[in-house]
Amino acid sequence: MKKHNFSAGPSILPQEVLxxxxxxxxxxxxxxxxxxxxxxRSPAFVAVMEKASNLVLxxxxxxxxxxxxxxxxxxASLEFLMTPYNLMKEGGKAAYLDTGAWSSKAIKEAKxxxxxxxxxSSKDKNYNYIPKGFEIPVDADYFHCTSNNxxxxxxxxxxxxxxxxxxxxxxxxxxxxxxxxxxxxxIYAGAQKNMGPAGATLVVVKDDVLGxxxxxxxxxxxxxxxxSKDSMFNTPPVFAVYVSMLTLQxxxxxxxVAGIEKINNAKAALLYDEIDSNPLFKGVxxxxxxxNMNATFVLTDETLKDKFDALCKAAGLSGINGHRxxxxxxxxxxxxxxxxxxxxLVNVMKELNK
Amino acid sequence: MKKHNFSAGPSILPQEVLxxxxxxxxxxxxxxxxxxxxxxRSPAFVAVMEKASNLVLxxxxxxxxxxxxxxxxxxASLEFLMTPYNLMKEGGKAAYLDTGAWSSKAIKEAKxxxxxxxxxSSKDKNYNYIPKGFEIPVDADYFHCTSNNxxxxxxxxxxxxxxxxxxxxxxxxxxxxxxxxxxxxxIYAGAQKNMGPAGATLVVVKDDVLGxxxxxxxxxxxxxxxxSKDSMFNTPPVFAVYVSMLTLQxxxxxxxVAGIEKINNAKAALLYDEIDSNPLFKGVxxxxxxxNMNATFVLTDETLKDKFDALCKAAGLSGINGHRxxxxxxxxxxxxxxxxxxxxLVNVMKELNK
Numbered sequence: 001m002k003k004h005n006f007s008a009g010p011s012i013l014p015q016e017v018l019x020x021x022x023x024x025x026x027x028x029x030x031x032x033x034x035x036x037x038x039x040x041r042s043p044a045f046v047a048v049m050e051k052a053s054n055l056v057l058x059x060x061x062x063x064x065x066x067x068x069x070x071x072x073x074x075x076a077s078l079e080f081l082m083t084p085y086n087l088m089k090e091g092g093k094a095a096y097l098d099t100g101a102w103s104s105k106a107i108k109e110a111k112x113x114x115x116x117x118x119x120x121s122s123k124d125k126n127y128n129y130i131p132k133g134f135e136i137p138v139d140a141d142y143f144h145c146t147s148n149n150x151x152x153x154x155x156x157x158x159x160x161x162x163x164x165x166x167x168x169x170x171x172x173x174x175x176x177x178x179x180x181x182x183x184x185x186x187i188y189a190g191a192q193k194n195m196g197p198a199g200a201t202l203v204v205v206k207d208d209v210l211g212x213x214x215x216x217x218x219x220x221x222x223x224x225x226x227x228s229k230d231s232m233f234n235t236p237p238v239f240a241v242y243v244s245m246l247t248l249q250x251x252x253x254x255x256x257v258a259g260i261e262k263i264n265n266a267k268a269a270l271l272y273d274e275i276d277s278n279p280l281f282k283g284v285x286x287x288x289x290x291x292n293m294n295a296t297f298v299l300t301d302e303t304l305k306d307k308f309d310a311l312c313k314a315a316g317l318s319g320i321n322g323h324r325x326x327x328x329x330x331x332x333x334x335x336x337x338x339x340x341x342x343x344x345l346v347n348v349m350k351e352l353n354k
Numbered sequence: 355m356k357k358h359n360f361s362a363g364p365s366i367l368p369q370e371v372l373x374x375x376x377x378x379x380x381x382x383x384x385x386x387x388x389x390x391x392x393x394x395r396s397p398a399f400v401a402v403m404e405k406a407s408n409l410v411l412x413x414x415x416x417x418x419x420x421x422x423x424x425x426x427x428x429x430a431s432l433e434f435l436m437t438p439y440n441l442m443k444e445g446g447k448a449a450y451l452d453t454g455a456w457s458s459k460a461i462k463e464a465k466x467x468x469x470x471x472x473x474x475s476s477k478d479k480n481y482n483y484i485p486k487g488f489e490i491p492v493d494a495d496y497f498h499c500t501s502n503n504x505x506x507x508x509x510x511x512x513x514x515x516x517x518x519x520x521x522x523x524x525x526x527x528x529x530x531x532x533x534x535x536x537x538x539x540x541i542y543a544g545a546q547k548n549m550g551p552a553g554a555t556l557v558v559v560k561d562d563v564l565g566x567x568x569x570x571x572x573x574x575x576x577x578x579x580x581x582s583k584d585s586m587f588n589t590p591p592v593f594a595v596y597v598s599m600l601t602l603q604x605x606x607x608x609x610x611v612a613g614i615e616k617i618n619n620a621k622a623a624l625l626y627d628e629i630d631s632n633p634l635f636k637g638v639x640x641x642x643x644x645x646n647m648n649a650t651f652v653l654t655d656e657t658l659k660d661k662f663d664a665l666c667k668a669a670g671l672s673g674i675n676g677h678r679x680x681x682x683x684x685x686x687x688x689x690x691x692x693x694x695x696x697x698x699l700v701n702v703m704k705e706l707n708k
Contacts, residue, residue: 002386007391007392009589010391010392010592013390021390022376022377025372025375032357033672036597037367039363039364073432073591074427077573080574081572109573192589198390198394198591198592199590199592199594218434218466234430237427237591237594238364238552239553243390
């Protein structure tokens with residue numbers, strides 16, 4: 001029996017994508033060769049890369065608006081240093097919003113490059129809310145934020161306007177909801193939540209913000225070089241790009257970001273309604289900042305833990321343990337998780353309360 | 355019909371590895387989940403990473419000798435800058451041997467970090483030989499070389515002794531031949547030739563050479579951080595690591611590096627004998643520096659090109675066009691290429707001369 005996969009990432013992918021990926025490992029594109037043993041410069045793979053990049057811009061409604069979509073390596077963690085390398089001027093300054101462990105890591109790397117101002121932090125309450133009402137210093141080269149915080153189950157519902165460039169780590173909620181993506185100058189995201197397997201990093205950047213720092217940037221860390229080579233400056237992570245392309249195509253067929261947003265809203269409503277109405281459970285994050293991707297919750301009576309865990313296991317629910325820094329439970333409801341899986345979890349929660 | 359895959363990289367992998375990889379995309383380890391939709395911190399995947407790292411050290415005969423094996427991202431191109439970041443002292447100096455396009459790229463990145471001395475270059479003859487008799491300056495922090503040059507078909511048969519650290523880019527011939535690997539302080543290699551699919555980079559480093567530069571190294575570029583986290587500082591390229599593990603296990607079952615070396619020697623001898631005895635062909639590289647991985651050759655009569663290409667196509671030979679900077683043909687004979695494929699190529703060469 002296939003499990004209900006609530007893994008926080010790497011996470012569930014559409015079954016039809018897994019099927020096609022499995023087939024491509026043996027015979028890609030009817031070429032009688034495996035996807036992973038052909039040249040990345042072969043016409044068949046160049047077409048995959050082009051299609052993946054075009055789908056990104058199409059799904060984010062950023063076509064013909066001066067943006068480039070890149071498939072790189074190294075995860076969001078490498079972007080933590082590529083961001084200041086590419087956007088912070090020599091002797092410059094950046095503003096960061098601290099909403100959790102990943103924001104903190106981004107801040108740590110940026111500090112190697114210059115002055116970093118933390119405009120606000122929710123660390124005082126173990127990051128269970130999104131700070132509001134902060135000010136971005138007028139001399140900041142850019143403002144950096146994390147749109148969704150998997151560990152704590154919080155999500156930014158709006159983004160500040162300022163004269164600084166707007167940079168967002170969207171690793172865990174990109175392609176999950178409609179936003180005006182043109183408000184961002186740089187978006188990056190590890191693939192392994194809503195887009196594909198681990199091993200590829202998506203970067204969406206506004207071309208005209210680049211090349212202005214005065215820094216000497218090593219080639220592999222320079223967005224302009226990757227743009228000029230269509231993400232093929234060196235051998236790309238072929239398999240991860242291919243599976244991302246399949247997943248983006250799956251999303252387009254489903255009605256794109258607006259289509260999946262409706263489904264994601266329904267999944268989140270179903271689970272949060274149960275958390276709020278079932279006396280045995282309590283949500284962790286502030287209601288107004290709750291993530292539609294990762295719902296964090298705890299038992300109100302810890303003695304029920306073994307019983308609840310056993311019910312979850314019997315129902316085939318996988319990956320719902322909370323992160324060690326928060327405890328309790330975390331249900332990750334990424335794009336590919338079907339509503340039925342959330343219903344299965346809700347059924348178990350109701351069962352516990354019988 | 356499965357083709358004879360002479361691709362220069364990404365390149366042929368063992369058929370049994372492709373079969374297992376394809377199955378793991380649907381159901382990994384009988385967990386009823388895909389390999390690419392589970393947590394990289396799950397016991398099942400942690401075991402994969404451990405096994406892959408241990409196999410690397412075992413196959414290179416570097417167990418218990420103070421070395422760490424890491425699986426990172428970014429390819430050799432990212433190592434071009436991680437090498438000076440981790441090994442070149444502030445205000446220091448490095449020595450490089452220039453044996454081709456990849457050496458040149460490594461040199462370009464190192465120059466951003468300090469003084470770079472090119473001890474010798476074979477650029478004068480379009481890199482068709484390996485320079486010898488050069489001296490490594492006594493004040494160099496390290497000496498860097500490229501063991502095998504895919505584009506030109508040359509391979510270093512021995513490595514210089516000096517007081518500097520010895521660094522080698524072995525992307526295209528690691529695990530193909532017996533060497534005293536303990537002579538190297540740092541070895542790196544993109545996975546996509548003898549080890550697995552594109553998307554993983556192997557780094558083998560002697561622990562006690564690290565932490566001595568005085569540089570502030572960004573976390574993702576710091577070997578010591580990756581060592582302390584067992585290659586899991588951030589989400590690793592799960593699929594590429596898994597397929598590398600399978601390929602390394604395949605190699606071990608075949609008798610390890612010594613076992614495959616015999617097969618590689620037989621394949622190379624078969625092809626070079628034909629190149630040298632068939633009047634219609636001529637080798638590109640100097641004989642003493644010929645690569646056992648990539649044989650480069652040209653037709654002595656260019657008017658035969660269409661006929662030879664047609665014969666190759668009819669025989670199912672794939673990927674033997676030479677690199678644009680050399681022309682002619684290039685047969686890449688990585689570990690997973692069977693002797694029968696080389697025989698098929700030799701048969702076509704003989705057919706042309708009938």
